[in-house]
Amino acid sequence: MDPLFPALDTAHGEALRFGDRSLTYPELASVAGPLALRLRDVGRVAVWATPSLETAVGVVAALLAGVPAVPLNPKSGDSELTHIVRDSAPTLVLAEAGAELPPALAALDRHDIDAHAHVHAHVHVREDDGPHPTPSLADEPAPESPALIVYTSGTTGPPKGAVLPRRAIAATLDALADAWQWTGDDVLVHGLPLFHVHGLILGTLGPLRRGGSVRHLGRFGTEGVTRELGAGATMLFGVPTMYHRIAEALPDDPELAKALAGARLLVSGSAALPVHDHERIAAATGRRVIERYGMTETLMNTSVRADGEPRAGAVGVPLPGVELRLVDEAGDEVATDDPEAVGEIQVRGPNLFTEYLNRPDATAAAFAPGGWFRTGDMAVRDPDGYVRIVGRKATDLIKSGGYKIGAGEIENALLSHEGVREAAVTGEPDPDLGERIVAWVVPTDAAAPPAAKDLADHVATSLAPHKRPRVVRYLESLPRNDMGKIMKRALTQQ
Structure with a gap:
């Protein structure tokens, strides 16, 4: 080697x-x-x-x-x-x-x-x-x-x-x-x-x-991004929280817009970058942020390529050497010609970890037959191979009224509403639907939050009626970890 x-x-x-x-x-x-x-x-x-x-x-x-x-x-x-x-x-x-x-x-x-x-x-x-x-x-x-x-x-x-x-x-x-x-x-x-x-x-x-x-x-600060990209740096790595702050600052910061426009590559990872922030950055700079997908156990699995099409909401195609498949609850591979079919991402390749230290039980449980690592992430796959993650199997796959619904697409729809600054979506038990969709919303104006019905109608119009939130809960902020990921278990325990 x-x-x-x-x-x-x-x-x-x-x-x-x-x-x-x-x-x-x-x-x-x-x-x-x-x-x-x-x-x-x-x-x-x-x-x-x-x-x-x-x-x-x-x-x-x-x-x-x-x-x-x-x-x-x-x-x-x-x-x-x-x-x-x-x-x-x-x-x-x-x-x-x-x-x-x-x-x-x-x-x-x-x-x-x-x-x-x-x-x-x-x-x-x-x-x-x-x-x-x-x-x-x-x-x-x-x-x-x-x-x-x-x-x-x-x-x-x-x-x-x-x-x-x-x-x-x-x-x-x-x-x-x-x-x-x-x-x-x-x-x-x-x-x-x-x-x-x-x-x-x-x-x-x-x-x-x-x-x-x-x-x-x-x-991290937008002034540092402006300074370094303006002084010859070519690439920027960040998490969605950072790019959200960039998107918020761009309207009043032409130097930041100029610096970002001159970068060769803007990369976001560790969590999904909301489509609304994608669009705001692209409109202000002419540059598209690309996303990639990985995790601790697998390092990187997919990415939008530098010579590929930047596509908001997608994490691109499998990297060289990485095999990726989507499987249903029975462990059968999901048909590749159905872009609406949701399945768990499983991967194998030279990018994988070898074991969980001192945890042979957890290591064995993490792999499906054939050496496929069970990521726990749910996704759909476009006909050209682009992967779109819809959420975690444990927290973001909502089974409501006979439908399997990914929380991620509802969150993106909510974030496109002008009255929503931050949003998270979870499910909770419902005697009729099995699970009902719950939206956790940080309003743009805390004194005048958008009405729950307006948000439900906005989602139903953007996506489909069965994906509308049945409950809306308003918060001052969403709980996040050090990487800016929303801690949904903390929400559901409230």
């Missing part, structure tokens, strides 16, 4: 920038290489994943050493961190020098990282100086060896550690390079956390595998 970061030995430009701190490729090699030598025989390492150069250096060093890294969310509570540490059993924690660690990590040995500790002594490498190899390490680990252990969100119990092999990381990043025409000339901007797939693997390791550059905003 090729090294995960071949550019560390050959590239000379800027690799990482966090705020006003940066590392070139030679500088990154000079810091991560020696740390990798120290980590070779320590077993698993935890990484206190603050949005910093040090987090990126720590993960790169662990991967160079062939040591599994466990990214930790600095916002996690003590009980969750205690569970993750006990489950993954790291021997030490890598942290930014000066970072305050919680009691759950007190028993671990600690290694502080200063991303510039070796840089001041580093001899500047000019572009004509040739390769600058990282310190000699062991042979490249086997493709199936674990690279990262990333913990799921824990919505159905304690978080599970998805063991991601080196093979999955390389396969996903190379498939995205094909789909997005991603090269070493690209400069990526994002402000995502670094403890999960989107911000760490795609947003940080992705540019490093290509030999390109990442500029991390530290904290």
Whole structure:
């Protein structure tokens, strides 16, 4: 297997920038290489994943050493961190020098990282100086060896550690390079956390595998997007909450519109981007946001291609090497010629995880015969292969009046109403319909919310009468997690 970061030995430009701190490729090699030598025989390492150069250096060093890294969310509570540490059993924690660690990590040995500790002594490498190899390490680990252990969100119990092999990381990043025409000339901007797939693997390791550059905003803001895209960055990664803020700001910010219009690629992921925000951004900038679909256990499964048709509400086609099918409740494959047929997405390919750490029962239950991973996501598929996700099997598939209805399309219809700022849709028991559709709405004007009948009629006209909400509940805000995903279980427990 090729090294995960071949550019560390050959590239000379800027690799990482966090705020006003940066590392070139030679500088990154000079810091991560020696740390990798120290980590070779320590077993698993935890990484206190603050949005910093040090987090990126720590993960790169662990991967160079062939040591599994466990990214930790600095916002996690003590009980969750205690569970993750006990489950993954790291021997030490890598942290930014000066970072305050919680009691759950007190028993671990600690290694502080200063991303510039070796840089001041580093001899500047000019572009004509040739390769600058990282310190000699062991042979490249086997493709199936674990690279990262990333913990799921824990919505159905304690978080599970998805063991991601080196093979999955390389396969996903190379498939995205094909789909997005991603090269070493690209400069990526994002402000995502670094403890999960989107911000760490795609947003940080992705540019490093290509030999390109990442500029991390530290904290997302439209002014940072304007500044970086206006200064030559070519790509922007974000979640729907970020793009919603962009859409809200665009009417009064011509510089933001100009910066977005000059980007090569705008990518949204981690949850569905409402069609209304798609359209507002396209109208103001002339650029379409493209969506992709993945999850912790599978990394990336599908994407709208850079050379394909951007289609609001769709997550594109399967990536190279990924097989995807839709299955019904009996486990039979859904007909491919019926764009209205809803089925659960199942995938297989080199992008998949190997197991849930210490959970052979959960690992076995996650796979259908033939090696197909059960995603739990429900979707329909257009005749040309574009996938449209309609929601989660557990929370977003509503069975009402004999129909199977995806919550996502109703949410998009509600968001197209001028009186709705945010919306979520769930089902609840109904003695006549089986389940009735419930709309949770944050109104644009809290003092004058749209009437429930107006919203029901709006949905019935936009979609079909049986998809109209039977109940509307008004909220000041929707509960969301760190990635901006709406926590529907919190809604239904209210």
